[in-house]
Amino acid sequence: MQKDIKIEDLTTPCVLVLDPVVRNNCIKMNERAHSLGVDVRAHMKTHKTVEIGKYQFEKNQNKDQVIKIIVSTLSEARFFSKDFSNILYATPISPNKVDEAYQIHLDIERLNIMFDNIEHVNSMVEFSKTNPKYSKRWSVFLKIDCGYHRAGASPELQSTTDLVHLITKGEFKDYFDFQGIYSHSGHSYKCNTPEEIKELAKEEARVTGDYGKKLKSLGYHVENVSIGSTPVCSHLPDDLTSYGVTEIHPGNYTFYDLMQMELGNCSIDDVGVHVLATIVSVYPERNEILIDAGSLALSSDPGCTHLKNRNSPNFGIVYDDTNLRIVAASQEVSKVQSSNGSPIDFSKYKIGSKIRIIPNHSCLTAAMFSNYHVINKDNNIFKTFKPNKYW
Amino acid sequence: MQKDIKIEDLTTPCVLVLDPVVRNNCIKMNERAHSLGVDVRAHMKTHKTVEIGKYQFEKNQNKDQVIKIIVSTLSEARFFSKDFSNILYATPISPNKVDEAYQIHLDIERLNIMFDNIEHVNSMVEFSKTNPKYSKRWSVFLKIDCGYHRAGASPELQSTTDLVHLITKGEFKDYFDFQGIYSHSGHSYKCNTPEEIKELAKEEARVTGDYGKKLKSLGYHVENVSIGSTPVCSHLPDDLTSYGVTEIHPGNYTFYDLMQMELGNCSIDDVGVHVLATIVSVYPERNEILIDAGSLALSSDPGCTHLKNRNSPNFGIVYDDTNLRIVAASQEVSKVQSSNGSPIDFSKYKIGSKIRIIPNHSCLTAAMFSNYHVINKDNNIFKTFKPNKYW
Ligand SMILES: Cc1ncc(COP(=O)(O)O)c(C=O)c1O
Ligand SMILES: Cc1ncc(COP(=O)(O)O)c(C=O)c1O
Numbered sequence: 094m095q096k097d098i099k100i101e102d103l104t105t106p107c108v109l110v111l112d113p114v115v116r117n118n119c120i121k122m123n124e125r126a127h128s129l130g131v132d133v134r135a136h137m138k139t140h141k142t143v144e145i146g147k148y149q150f151e152k153n154q155n156k157d158q159v160i161k162i163i164v165s166t167l168s169e170a171r172f173f174s175k176d177f178s179n180i181l182y183a184t185p186i187s188p189n190k191v192d193e194a195y196q197i198h199l200d201i202e203r204l205n206i207m208f209d210n211i212e213h214v215n216s217m218v219e220f221s222k223t224n225p226k227y228s229k230r231w232s233v234f235l236k237i238d239c240g241y242h243r244a245g246a247s248p249e250l251q252s253t254t255d256l257v258h259l260i261t262k263g264e265f266k267d268y269f270d271f272q273g274i275y276s277h278s279g280h281s282y283k284c285n286t287p288e289e290i291k292e293l294a295k296e297e298a299r300v301t302g303d304y305g306k307k308l309k310s311l312g313y314h315v316e317n318v319s320i321g322s323t324p325v326c327s328h329l330p331d332d333l334t335s336y337g338v339t340e341i342h343p344g345n346y347t348f349y350d351l352m353q354m355e356l357g358n359c360s361i362d363d364v365g366v367h368v369l370a371t372i373v374s375v376y377p378e379r380n381e382i383l384i385d386a387g388s389l390a391l392s393s394d395p396g397c398t399h400l401k402n403r404n405s406p407n408f409g410i411v412y413d414d415t416n417l418r419i420v421a422a423s424q425e426v427s428k429v430q431s432s433n434g435s436p437i438d439f440s441k442y443k444i445g446s447k448i449r450i451i452p453n454h455s456c457l458t459a460a461m462f463s464n465y466h467v468i469n470k471d472n473n474i475f476k477t478f479k480p481n482k483y484w
Numbered sequence: 485m486q487k488d489i490k491i492e493d494l495t496t497p498c499v500l501v502l503d504p505v506v507r508n509n510c511i512k513m514n515e516r517a518h519s520l521g522v523d524v525r526a527h528m529k530t531h532k533t534v535e536i537g538k539y540q541f542e543k544n545q546n547k548d549q550v551i552k553i554i555v556s557t558l559s560e561a562r563f564f565s566k567d568f569s570n571i572l573y574a575t576p577i578s579p580n581k582v583d584e585a586y587q588i589h590l591d592i593e594r595l596n597i598m599f600d601n602i603e604h605v606n607s608m609v610e611f612s613k614t615n616p617k618y619s620k621r622w623s624v625f626l627k628i629d630c631g632y633h634r635a636g637a638s639p640e641l642q643s644t645t646d647l648v649h650l651i652t653k654g655e656f657k658d659y660f661d662f663q664g665i666y667s668h669s670g671h672s673y674k675c676n677t678p679e680e681i682k683e684l685a686k687e688e689a690r691v692t693g694d695y696g697k698k699l700k701s702l703g704y705h706v707e708n709v710s711i712g713s714t715p716v717c718s719h720l721p722d723d724l725t726s727y728g729v730t731e732i733h734p735g736n737y738t739f740y741d742l743m744q745m746e747l748g749n750c751s752i753d754d755v756g757v758h759v760l761a762t763i764v765s766v767y768p769e770r771n772e773i774l775i776d777a778g779s780l781a782l783s784s785d786p787g788c789t790h791l792k793n794r795n796s797p798n799f800g801i802v803y804d805d806t807n808l809r810i811v812a813a814s815q816e817v818s819k820v821q822s823s824n825g826s827p828i829d830f831s832k833y834k835i836g837s838k839i840r841i842i843p844n845h846s847c848l849t850a851a852m853f854s855n856y857h858v859i860n861k862d863n864n865i866f867k868t869f870k871p872n873k874y875w
Binding site for chain 1: 495496497498529556557575576577578579580581600601603604607633634635638641670762763764765766767769770772774776779780781783784785786812814815816817819834835836845847848851853854873874875
């Protein structure tokens with residue numbers, strides 16, 4: 094425990110994690126899910142820390158609920174396997190990662206693998222056949238394309254249902270333990286209004302839910318029907334279970350960010366991660382401030398550029414004065430201007446002063462740092478969290 | 485030395501550095517500079533490795549040339565101080581970094597500090613006054629705004645010349661060793677054609693050169709007049725010294741990237757850094773490939789979006805088939821499509837195959853990795869370079 098470190102003493106740029114905010118975000122998401130009768134399968138990719146992974150299951154009233162998490166890389170799967178025993182690696186498995194994935198699967202209760210193509214199935218079977226001493230079945234999820242068109246097999250193709258047949262009742266049934274289906278609505282980040290997100294939430298629930306129902310009607314056991322993204326999980330229909338959905342899988346909600354604010358999924362006080370920067374120069378003649386947090390601190394994600402009422406370009410806003418915006422980010426410095434052109438108060442924003450920035454995209458921003466300074470409600474740093482890094 | 489590691493065996497995503505290409509880029513830039521009668525003050529920020537820093541001075545025919553480098557953070561200054569003794573920290577100094585900067589300055593011949601505001605000068609003087617046992621003069625460069633409008637004092641303001649007076653002949657003359665003036669033409673990345681870059685190169689040379697001449701005519705000694713950016717340094721006027729320029733300070737040229745290709749500053753074979761990715765799934769029904777290199781491997785820099793003939797959005801192209809482009813990047817995966825819509829040859833691009841990507845912005849992409857796999861002309865990995873990370 095590092096007591097007594099003050100924000101003023103930190104080397105910048107660095108990242109602050111607002112502990113009470115993050116815990117509250119986790120509780121609220123769980124409460125909403127449970128009130129709707131579904132579980133949360135919590136994604137770790139936004140924060141990549143064991144500590145916040147645990148927050149995602151804190152005050153979980155539902156004693157029977159399995160603690161189940163999602164990771165975005167095998168390196169994360171290994172990292173979290175010391176503290177979590179039911180993990181989903183949510184990227185379609187590539188043949189060169191099968192061996193490593195299997196080793197992790199052996200070490201814990203289950204490492205769930207994602208597939209959406211016969212090649213994924215073949216490479217797992219191939220591994221099991223050539224390593225007969227490993228007789229543990231692969232635990233797998235079928236990734237369904239619910240309209241995002243990134244990963245996922247189309248629920249409309251017969252070949253998709255053939256895959257389910259192959260691993261549950263067909264030739265490869267002895268190698269697999271089919272866990273269910275999973276979709277991800279990444280296109281929710283392109284919505285324009287909360288109403289559009291609400292519609293998309295219903296659509297994802299319907300597309301994925303209907304496919305689950307179809308598989309069941311064909312006689313397949315489908316334990317989990319998993320949907321979500323933070324926008325969708327912030328606008329779920331009240332009758333979610335009627336669609337056949339059993340769980341949601343958000344990730345970004347732990348931290349939220351400027352994109353989530355602008356999309357209408359949270360307020361500024363729900364944002365759990367701030368970048369701390371120092372003003373390194375001021376240019377009153379151009380009404381501009383230069384800070385020491387550039388693309389390597391903030392990431393170069395331009396955020397929700399499609400939103401019409403948005404000041405663009407924009408790589409984040411200043412927490413204490415949201416009229417101040419990062420209008421350009423270079424590698425190590427960024428330019429701050431006032432959105433409405435009003436004169437910046439240079440008696441307040443002096444060279445050497447620190448400012449806090451709400452980043453566009455917290456997943457990418459947090460990943461830029463090797464440790465997070467965790468602050469309590471009095472703005473004192475009382476912990477350091479070290480995220481998993483790289484691959 | 486790690487002999488015999490093959491590209492096929494690498495865990496993806498990872499980054500490949502093409503050793504012969506990088507060395508050649510360095511030699512060519514030095515040759516051009518020397519043929520024009522100026523020095524290269526080499527920026528380290530793109531690669532952040534001691535090894536490539538040394539390549540930037542290899543085969544340097546000019547025996548008298550001082551080996552002088554530039555860094556973008558104090559962490560880099562400390563990192564490179566073991567191997568380089570003349571370093572310029574090219575971000576205006578903030579008061580909270582003065583102490584650390586001075587310690588590095590004491591350890592080597594000189595850590596040059598950048599200033600463009602009286603506050604920078606005051607904070608250095610304040611440090612010297614309160615630490616009288618440290619009598620080494622601060623070695624400083626004045627940052628000039630040549631039209632980029634990011635950092636830099638305007639050469640048109642009297643206050644700018646007053647700053648030079650203050651530290652060379654005025655009240656604070658005993659605290660400083662004035663090294664000269666420095667501009668950076670980051671706006672060259674917004675040019676549309678090589679002709680525009682050529683014009684900008686002349687303009688930067690003129691603005692900064694003229695200000696250097698003015699200072700000299702006022703009786704100030706200006707040893708270094710430093711200009712550049714990789715685009716500008718690729719299109720320098722033949723009569724560069726007649727403008728009064730003494731040195732250029734490019735950084736990105738060590739690696740180049742897709743932006744530099746598209747701007748007309750290099751060819752595809754000059755790009756010294758490739759991201760290696762694995763195909764994790766294929767979607768023939770949508771003519772798309774999914775790879776395991778997302779924004780955390782490539783960065784989310786959208787590149788030169790202002791160029792009219794460019795396929796956008798675009799986060800990089802496939803090296804072996806430049807018709808294949810990354811059209812969308814999520815945190816850990818990206819989508820590849822063919823630019824002209826022609827059918828992708830899925831017998832060649834199979835799940836598990838590896839592809840090499842030319843990234844949009846090599847400075848940001850390289851910074852995403854903890855080590856670089858360095859390959860020779862036969863595509864064998866023969867070294868690993870570890871870049872400096874964080875702040
Ligand atoms: C496969 C998958 N599942 C779940 C999530 C979580 O989505 P969000 O971060 O919007 O909550 C993501 C995020 O990208 C994802 O890629
Ligand atoms: C102050 C400064 N000098 C020099 C450079 C090198 O420019 P380039 O990478 O275009 O060569 C940069 C790059 O951003 C810079 O910020």
